[in-house]
Amino acid sequence: MTKKKKIMTVDDSASVRQMMSFTLKQAGYDVVEAVDGEDALAKFATENVQMLITDLNMPKMDGTALIREVRKDAANRFMPILMLTTESQESKRQEGKSAGASAWIVKPFKPEQLLGVVRMVLA
DSSP: OOOOOEEEEEOSOHHHHHHHHHHHHHTTOEEEEESSHHHHHHHHTTOOOSEEEEOSSOSSSOHHHHHHHHHHSGGGTTOOEEEEESOOOHHHHHHHHHHTOSEEEESSOOHHHHHHHHHHHHO
């Protein structure tokens, strides 16, 4: 059996984290949850993660700053990073993209939409 891929989800909303975790675990992924960018970076040090899904607007460290920090590590240069946010403005998308986001999903999202993108970028 192949090793499960591990995905880190970062969102300050417990309900969004629960929904993402449930959806991803049902599809056979391992999930590590973080409550904000700082929490995510701390967990990155000890977890071998193949993908990051992060909210944009969070306290302490937002999604864009988190992506920039994660991308500084050469090991994470090509890791898929999905931005999951209520923001849909083109300027925010460009900011996320320039920071290193691979894809963008606007909340509220459908579980099958999330899984479709995850499967596409984790293939």
